[in-house]
Amino acid sequence: MGRRRQGIMSEEFKYELAKDLGFYDTVKQDGWGAIRSRDAGNMVKRAIEFAEQHMAGQVKK
Numbered sequence: 001m002g003r004r005r006q007g008i009m010s011e012e013f014k015y016e017l018a019k020d021l022g023f024y025d026t027v028k029q030d031g032w033g034a035i036r037s038r039d040a041g042n043m044v045k046r047a048i049e050f051a052e053q054h055m056a057g058q059v060k061k
Contacts, residue, residue, distance in 0.1 A: 009047055017043045 007014075014032075018024040023039045035043075 013047070014043070017046055021046065 009017075015024065015027070018027045018035075021039060021042055023035055026034050026039075
């Protein structure tokens with residue numbers, strides 16, 4: 001059997017992103033497998049933007 005990879009994003013963060021992007025109800029009702037590929041891509045894009053902003057904030061002196 002294959003091993004299941006552990007995600008980098010916490011479940012809490014993923015749910016916050018889903019709420020922000022407007023597909024939380026779909027996830028709540030039908031699970032993560034029910035979201036569109038576009039929504040998943042937008043979620044990853046938003047997470048990357050957040051990480052870049054967070055890193056930029058840490059680097060500033």
